Amino acid sequence: MDLNAIYLVSDSVGETADLVIRSALFQFETENYQLKKYSYVQTPEEIDAICAKAGEDEKAMIFYTFVQKEMAAYMQDRIEKAGLIGVDIYSPVMKGLGQLFQLKPLEKPGINRQLNKEYFNRVEAIEFSVKYDDGRDPRGIEKADIILIGVSRTSKTPLSIYLANKNVKVANIPLFPESKPPKEIFTIAPERIIGLVNSPKKLNEVRKERLKTLGLPPSASYAGMERILEELEYADRIMKQIGCEVIDVSNKAIEETADHILHYMDVMNISRKQL
Structure with a gap:
């Protein structure tokens, strides 16, 4: 039996998506899945390649975290065109915080990992x-x-x-x-x-x-x-x-x-x- 493919895609290390999905997986009594992690995705071409690969899997789902809204929008567009299932983890949070603070996000990948x-x-x-x-x-x-x-x-x-x-x-x-x-x-x-x-x-x-x-x-x-x-x-x-x-x-x-x-x-x- 082919395992369900869960793609974790990020413009940085991908810790956020990894933690969220692994935490959620504890709620399901199954091991019928395989995590496929793609870190430091920086270009539309890389997104194209990932979506093409996901399209080859019988069952696949993509979870992604992009701090740059253009990249997040491109990922969502490619997911829809490929007929895949995708979840944008970051964008709703970024949008909500932007409304709360009345500020625009910096949109700098990996900024939380900088030595400060x-x-x-x-x-x-x-x-x-x-x-x-x-x-x-x-x-x-x-x-x-x-x-x-x-x-x-x-x-x-x-x-x-x-x-x-x-x-x-x-x-x-x-x-x-x-x-x-x-x-x-x-x-x-x-x-x-x-x-x-x-x-x-x-x-x-x-x-x-x-x-x-x-x-x-x-x-x-x-x-x-x-x-x-x-x-x-x-x-x-x-x-x-x-x-x-x-x-x-x-x-x-x-x-x-x-x-x-x-x-x-x-x-x-x-x-x-x-x-």
């Missing part, structure tokens, strides 16, 4: 979050935009990196009864600290999996319910002492928790520091 100030800020934030991960250096507490605290396996590190990709400088501090937390977390503004908690059942599950990956028996005290409850009780005392925001991550994806934190930062008017 935002890009370097993001790299800096990632490097910061790696440097001050897992309480390695308490000096990061005073330099960070946000400090995450919590017991082991509450997603502190992946959340730090995710937020760093949003240009947020994050330091994270593990909490466990045998070690006092850095004194700095009691001296900075409590609104800059986020406490992360997880359910005992979830912690038991993820810690057992962690022990397996380390080649250790799942019966180790690290994953034991008694130990988990002890740690959670200790962390709860610390968080109440600080008076910080607390998020239960037990039923949240990293993205959900990050969105909660970003919204919290906006509400609390927490600005991002410059290093």
Whole structure:
């Protein structure tokens, strides 16, 4: 059986079309398709060749992203003349934003990938979050935009990196009864600290999996319910002492928790520091 051909055509890398279509494909329980990606399409002749190739497939559909309206219009015209099915992903968005801002778009392909100030800020934030991960250096507490605290396996590190990709400088501090937390977390503004908690059942599950990956028996005290409850009780005392925001991550994806934190930062008017 021939696979349905899905063409992704762009005047740049084509990340937008790729992300949109792959996300939509998750809603269909089928693998009866083949993605055919065409990046950096710059001329009408290239569009002609792509449409001709799509016409040779038994079943084909073209999704395209062109920031130049002339190229988008040409693609649409060629699709209609070839009797193909096509979807313009960018043009409705560009038109809507143009109406909103009362401005004309720049129509420069790949402009979002240029090395600009935002890009370097993001790299800096990632490097910061790696440097001050897992309480390695308490000096990061005073330099960070946000400090995450919590017991082991509450997603502190992946959340730090995710937020760093949003240009947020994050330091994270593990909490466990045998070690006092850095004194700095009691001296900075409590609104800059986020406490992360997880359910005992979830912690038991993820810690057992962690022990397996380390080649250790799942019966180790690290994953034991008694130990988990002890740690959670200790962390709860610390968080109440600080008076910080607390998020239960037990039923949240990293993205959900990050969105909660970003919204919290906006509400609390927490600005991002410059290093």
